[in-house]
Amino acid sequence: MSLQKRLLILSGLIALIFAGGTLGFYFLGNLAGGRPGLLDSLYQTTITLTTLGSREMKPLTELWYGKVFVIVLLFAGMGVLFVFATSLTAFLVEGELRHIFWRRKMDKLLEKLENHIIVCGAGATGTFVIEELLGSGHEVVIVDAQQERIERILEAHADKRIPYVLGNAADDEVLERAGVVRARGIVVVLPDERDNLFVTVTARQRNPRLRIITRSSDAQDEARLTRAGADVVINPSRIGGLRMASEMVRPQVVTFLDQMLRGQEQTLRIEELPLTAGCSMVGQALRDTNLRREAKLLVLAIRDASGQRTIYNPPPEQVLETGDTLIVLGPVDSVRRLRQKMR
Template identity: 40%
Template sequence: MTNRQKLIAAILLFLGVFSLGVAGFKYFGGPEATLLDSIYMTAITISTIGYGEAIDLRHNPTARVFTIFFIILSLGSIAFAVSSITAFIVEGELKDIIRRRKMDKEISRLKDHYIVCGSDETAQTVIQELLLTRRKFVVIEPSREKLEKLQSLGHFPYIEGEPSEDEILLKAGIKQARGILLSLPSDELNLYVTLTARSLNPRLRIVSKGIDLKSHAKMKKAGADSVISPTFIGGMRMVSEMIRPSVTTFLDMMLRDKEKVLRVEEVTVKADSKLVGQTLQESRLKERSDILLVAIKKAASGEYQFNPPGDYVITAGDVLIFIGSPEAVQNLEKITA
């Protein structure tokens, strides 16, 4: 029996003992004893305070025998209740409940956030990157033990539950989320959660891990926007280390430097942004010291303009691709919004 179950049992036992006392004193007190008198007698007997008796039991031996056994029963139930409450508080379950409620409130306020499903090495890398780049996210994992290990990566909200369940995904705020990242133990689970997530939020961006390359097409048909193969990425990294080692070293410095976090980021220009209609030279984006504009994905054609010239006219829906810090991303989002 867990401490929480013991606490519930102690409360129920106390209520049962109290009800027994009220019924007993009402019975032995006769018609003259009111319900309030019986409650009063029960309260002073259980608490062993010993105020004056509201029901006279001096000439009723049977009632006195009942009172003796009731006192012994009361002391036992109080001792059990005190030990259960102490264990509940000392062993941290009350603290966990308070922390869980606080976290649930934090999750309910999330908007335009990301949902991470899983706790394997891939998921851990995802979590570390989201923490470093200061993104809002919530983790879903059914194993409490694995969730506790993930907490060593940093503070973030999480939900203990199956990511394949609609209720859990809704609790994670999937309808308000920007995207979901799936790194579950099997392709079948990733495929099932992809179907579920897409049905709950048709606008959601879904990125899933695909262990078997043959499963990628099925996942995309199910609604995944992108499917990532760890083996393919690993192979590409190995050959990059061989033929372009300086580039991989530079990228590693960007990814692993925790003091100065730099990433290749993207920001979409909104329709009501003040940048719309301006040239890059007029916007002075290329002159900013906190970002390095690398390319623009054109809204009209979807083509990429690498190292765009100063006379390029910015339009609504253009995606600016640049190298910058999390702070630079936030500043640029304010301008493009």
Template identity: 40%
Template sequence: MPEGAEKRLFIALALLVAILVAGTVMYKVLTGDHYDWMTCLYMTVITLGTVGYGEVIDTSLFPGVRMFTVVLILSGMAIIGYSFSTVTSIMVEMDLGGAFKRRKMNKDISKLRNHFIVCGSGATGTCIVQELLKTATRFVIVERDHARLETLQKLDELLYVEGDATDDDVLLKAGIKHASGLAAALSTEKDNLFLTLTARQLNPSIRIVARGLDENVDQKLRKAGANAVVSPTHIGGLRMASELIRPSVVSFLDTMLRESASTIRFEELHIQAGSRFINHTIKSTKLRDDSNLLVVALKRPDSPGFVYNPSADTVLSEGSTLVLLGESKQIHELRDYSRSTI
């Protein structure tokens, strides 16, 4: 609702109530109690409404009533006109405000590059959104339920596209051609399967992570183009097992995720073509010294496995990926720095 709209509506409503009360009381007083309160209220309403049902109070017997009726009609027309114009202006402002906001949002989405798309804002989608917000990651939400979008807007000013995520046009509006990843978190596996297939056709290089509940569906999701399938049941079972056998580790990870003062995360740094880190050792990049980041592991492009806790003398090559632990903000800055040339 536009700023100050509630106050304007309150004033309009208060004026309408005031004119009704004033008209009823004055008719009662001017007629010397010849008519009951309901008749006086009815006379006030039909006078203000100018419906022409006829006068229920005989104004010829009370000279003051005719003059008051003239005043009531004029003042009533002014108040009703003000109330009607107030409501109309607020509705127009809401429509225009929504249109301008939608236009600006579409423009902002069209400028995004290498962002993520979150399809579905149920329980799973909301968790994804919260994590992306904490790590200052650029993303767009696709959701058909307007009420859910309004709830998410309470978290922050989010970019979203309202519509069916399985629709090509909706995904194109979300910038799928320029997105680097998509989370398929719709309410049904059938929709997630169709969404995965559609997204893969629109952007063959995008990384797709889909939610799956059944092994048979998991295989279909992967065949449809999903790079990874996450099962809430499987993840929940692993979490319970971890709570039993390694509670301190779980507590450490939970504390890291819930810490509000800082956002410590396991992140990855991909050494792309042209990066200033190519052919440099981990020590020479000064990741530990300048960025205060912990190098947890290294994945080389020609190896499916990881090198855990790589030595400082390890030389970085194009296509390698570093797994880091540290502040998300510092890692984002490091990504930008590593892409630039010397």
């Protein structure tokens, strides 16, 4: 039985003992010839159980059944109060100790993370962001001021160890604990536009190489956030409008993309694979990489190092160069394994 449930049961027993003591003193007192009221009976019960007073309710306490009642009440009440006090102490101490150990364990986990993605805000939009990042196999750190939101996500992904920081993302210390200096990206989806701006400015100052994605529903705020250091500013109204138009004119394409992203049997994603100088695929023709046959990856496009030129549906004889980025479609696990080999 948990301490919380035990405390609830003991609280109920204490209430019953006080009620029983009050009624006992009231009826037995009147039976003994006294005229005690309910308040007098409650007062007598309280000083009896707490041993804080010596006042006796005469003539009841001079009669044998009055003495027996007081003894039974005292032993029963003191026993329950003692167990309640020890359980309450254990609850407070263990809860504090659990919090201390949790904090240390989480801090150690956060200190080890590198190239992770921080998501500030676990509301409706933030939850979708976290779901997609986890589904794509990325390391995610959740930052939110509400424990309930974080616990909801943790319960939905009980099989994963998801680090998080409980606190306001606009606090510099919270971002430091989340590892903003070592992160490769941050998604800012806080409900307050001013907090989004402040976190964007702070994150850019802490980590100039950080990729910052934030949200704004106002055109003026979009420009302000871009100047503050955001790489991309997402307007939910614009995205929603484009989605609705696509549902109208190209429903099969939208259905295909939805099934690809949310398929239960196999999770497919369109991912990007940057080719560094040490990658074994550099200098090879696309046909010789065996990406299609071995990794089950379809190369949709290739972007050069400058990002200015994109080759769509590249031919098999296309030679891969250092700095190229492959845009591929395939299973998440295949992309993850290939990334590990390319490191």
